[in-house]
Each structure stands twice: as C-alpha cells, then as structure tokens.
Amino acid sequence: MGRPSRRQVLRRAAGLTGAALLGSAVLSSAGTATAAVATSKRFDLADSSTEWFREIWLQDVRILQSFSFDNTNKHLYTAQLVQAGRHLPGEARTYTGTERETNGDLCITRLDWQGYIIGRMYLKGFGHGVSIAAEPSGNSAYLWTETAAVPDGNNVGYGTKIARFKFTNGAVLTPNSHLVTTYDPVPGSDHNTVAVDPVNSRLAVRHRLSGTWKINLYDLATFRSGTFTPLATITQPSVLTGVTFQGYTTFGQYLYTLDGTAYTYDSAGNRTSDSNTYLTSVDWNTGTVVQRSLSKAGESLFYREPEGLAIQIPDTSNPAAARLHIGLGSEESLTLTDKMASFYFKDVLV
Template sequence: MATHGPRFSRRTLLVTGGTAAVSLTVGGLAGMALGGDGRDADMRPSQPVGAFDIGRVSRLWSPTPLHETTGPQSFAFDDVRQHVYALQLVQGGLRLPGEDEPVDTETRKRAGDMCVTRYSRSGEQLGHMYLRGFGHGISLGVEPEDGEVWLWVESRAHPKTGYGRSVARVRFRDGSVLDSDDRSVAHHRPAPPDSTRVHPALDLTTGRVLVSYLDGDDEHRYSVHRMRDVLAGDRAPLRDFPVPTALEGETFQGCALHGNYVYHFTGNAYSKSSGKNPRAAGGNTFVSAIDLKTGYIAGRTLVTVDPDLSFREPEGIAVRIAPDPLLCVGFSVKSTDRRNLALYGFELRPPAR
C-alpha cells in the first residue's frame, strides 16, 4: 500500500499510555460480530487497525434520534458521567433566539449553525445546546472538569463553506444558544493561520488534542498538541504530518486520537446498484490507523457491520475510554421523517502471545 513520507515538526511526542481513573459498565454485545440483519453472528477473523480489532464489534445503539431531524456529524464520550454528545447541523426553517425569521437549510449550513445533543449511555436524550456560527462538526471533544462539561469544537465558521477555522472550548449549557462571536468564546489557532476546515478531537488519557486541517495548499494534515498548550496560545505542535496519500480522495468523515495512533474514518452512503458504492459491494466505509511515530498507515479495514441499515452513511469516530478502550464509529440512518445515529464499538486487539 502506498504511503506518504512523514513530515514531522522538530518537537517530540511522549505518549504515556495512561488509563482513565473511572469505572463504568460496558454496554452492547461485546465480542460479537453483527450480521446483515443486525443479529449476532460468529466472530469474524481478527482485523487489526492500530490498537483495535475491527473483527471484535459491539452494537452500542440501534438507530437513535437526535434533537433535530438532520443527520449526525460526530460524537464523543463523557466517561465520568457515562454520557454521549452528538453534533449535527441545525435544520432549516427554525428561528433561534435572536433571529427575526426562520433560516433556511443552506443558510444554516453556510453559517455553521450546529446543535449538540446530550444522551445517557443507553441513548436517552438528556439535553441539547445550539452553537451558532461555529462550523460543520466533523469531530468533537468532550472534557469533563470540576463538575462541568467542556466541548472542544471548531469555531469561526467560514462564511462561504460553513467549516470552522479555529478551535474553541465552550461549556455545555442545556437549552442555551451560544454564538461563535460571543465575548465569552476564546478562539484558538493551533493550525497554521491560513488553514481551513479545522476540527479537534481529544485524547484525555494523555491530555492531547488532535487537529485535522487543510493547509494553504489544501493538503489534509494532522497536528497533535497538548491541551494545555492550545489553551495557553502555544501553537507549536508535538507532531504535524500529512494524511498518507493512500487515503487521499476518500470522503473524510471524522478522526480520533488514542495512544500512538490517529484513527481516520472515511466513506459514503450507499449508491444505487448502478452507482459507485452499491450495497451489494459492501460499501466503502474504512477505518484506517496512522502511526504517530512514522506517519505511515498502521492498519486499514473495510467496515461491513450492519450492511442492511437504511442509508448507512458513516458519520463520526471516537474512543470510549472506560472501562476498557473501545473504538466507536457512527452511521447516519434514515427513517420516515429524520436521520438517526447508530453506534458500534470495536475492542482492543488481544495481547500478542
């Protein structure tokens, strides 16, 4: 498989491999593969991708509604409270506080208006918040701290594309509406000044933030920073490297950071049988791991779980830390009047003998 040579910054990255000091109950059908009808099937062969095994899958959520009717973009976990947060674009036709008239769908998308829904681990809705003018929501970080929950999101949406150009850390407040230009919002620029489509994800086990961005030449790159450095205004990354060429041209659907690997999620919804991505061919959803030490691909696997889901567009990837790390992926699933979020988790690879 072709790879792109790494181009790291001069600073080095020390990965401690720490674990979260929390103890929670595992949900889902651990260790079971899921057949095309959604029922449990025999374990598939091992499919290592980074530290995880895509052959060891659990269904976490059947298709579950979000607060708005639009599809999900990303999700992340609060493992202290056993909560899940999901981002979506705000549906058209709504009038939020401070708006004189309802806003149509395309205007909402260009403005970067998002809704974040909070859930219990089982998928019960517990609250929501609107983030107006922030971005598209390709990835999300959730940081519980001192009884509060802080969301790491893209911010300062580009007026033409609706994608974020900065990173913001904002407090989740149920039922509230927060504008990106509110004086309480601090915008951080860990990516280069001319970068676009800036998306953060967190690795709380090591206190780091992953930033996905397009540089001035529209090259897709990743950088890794200490969370405290980003908040202090230090832009120097621990690592900065291009997405390997083998992954270029695929539709990017999210990223996650855990330990020594970046997890890169790509794919599209099924096409018609005569199209480029028919259901019969298994789709084109892939999880790839990129080794932070080298910048090379360290595993790449087609995700075939629940192939008969309606629509089945890959949307979001995140790591649930406790009680054991679980690499989780989401799919947008159509129902009669809305899109829903289905979640699946992949277990760690068994120890080498």
C-alpha cells in the same frame, strides 16, 4: 440495547431557553515539534464491531456529523447541522437547511449512556462539525469544536479556528460569545476540527493549509494555555486522497480515521451499493499507515452513512479497556428521511 422512542426522548429532554451571547478571547501562538509520542498498543481494525446503540434520535433530524464522550460523567455529545425551519432565540425568521450549512450552524445534543437526550445547545457560525471533543469538568464538560466558519466553494461553512466553551443547556452561542475561547494554532488554515485522546489528555487538530491536509497532536493542557507546540505532525496519508473523509480520533501512539459514503438506492428502495466505509490507523511518530480495514458495522441499516470516531472509556479506573466507537447515520426509508444515529465499537488492542 433498544433505542428510546421519539416520545420518550422528548419527554426527558429539557427546554431550549438560551439566547445569543457576545464577546470572546483569542489565543494564538506558534511552535515546532519537539517530542515523539510514546509507544502504545493500537486497536485491531479488522476485529468485529459490537453494537452499542442502534438508531437513537438526536435533538435535530439531520445526519449525525460527529460525537465525543465525557467518560467521567458518562455523557455522549453529538454534533449535527441545524435542521431546516428551526427558529432559535433572537432570530427574525427561520432558515433553510442550505442556509444553515452555509453559515456553519450546529446543534449539540447531550445524551446519557442509556441513549436519552438530557440537553442541547446551538452554535451559530461555527462550522460543519466533522469532529468535536469533550473535556470533562465537574458534572459537565467543556466542548472543543471548530469556529469562525467560512463557506468553501460549495457554500458549505467550515471552521477556520478552534473553540472551547462550557456546555450550557439551552444556550445559543456565536463565535464572538464571551463564553467562547478561540484558538488559532495554525494561522491562515481552514477546515479546522478537533479530536481528543481522553486517556493521554491530548488534542488532535486537523486542518488544511495551502491545499495540504495535516493533523497536529498537542498536549491538551499546553494547548489550552495558548502554546501550540505539536507533539507530532502528520501529513494526511495519500490513501485518504479522493475519499469522503468522515471523522478521526486519537489514542496513544495512533491516529484513527474514518471515510466512506452512504448506501445508494434505486427508485424502488433497493440497495445499489455495498459498504465503502474504511477505518485507518496511522502511527503518529512516522506518519505510516499501519492498518486499513473495511467496516461492515451496522450493515443492515437503511441508508447508513459513516459519521465520526471517538474513544469511550466505560470504566475510568481501567483506561486500558478503551473502545473505538464508529458513528453511523441512517433513515427509515426513502420517504421517511429523518436521520437517526447508531454507534458501534471495537475494543481489541494489539
């Protein structure tokens, strides 16, 4: 499918009119694992990838960080860090890209499944956007993201809690907005992010506690009510140690992760590296790595950085026809560096 031009995207986009909002609720509880995850098929990560969108524009021009599907309304939600120079309502000045990254300021874009922008909102002080989740509601959706960002040793803001809020076109939210419900499933943890299994109505929450990375799986409705009893807990597999973690999602019995870095180039624009993008599947019940496969999806893209995983259900009456989507960020050249987003999927279950 061809990508919309920048002019087409802007013509179809609605204006930003929201203002910062205040006040919120916090839910916090604790629990222990009490149930195994039912067996299911898994995606064959060695299967070839199919292109869905190649190089479409998002609201801001920084790299795609993550994405999630509203399969009911056929919407795609993406997360980016806010671009340098963006002046949001209520701000006294513009900020650099580095300042936005330190503060954890995110841009959320809503697109239709033709690749056109149909809404956007901004989140100030939420985090880095490594993973987000969409929960359909009526003709819109609630979004789950990290929130309450704290800068790490590299001055990059990452969330310390989880947030849920209704997507509101044009809004600018802060962590203490009355429109935001905040959850603290693992008190004292940092680098909190969230992913959704849209078929089985489950949430996965990745976090770091005392230097150890873990991913918990929850029933979505139970988590939403404020009871944080994991269905399963995985300590991040050692195969992911020392790599650049770029996203994750969950579907049935399996956790899926994405890691890798962007292509590198010399001063003449010649590529000096090959793909190091890997997909990994992990059994929720045992923590065992079931498959790890190199991905060359979108290998002809310039720059090409892996960014996010999500589950798409093209036909909600047939959830078995699920797709595991890989997000990729790219740019046109060494001098034309505004980032575009591409999406490729795998759909073979074994």
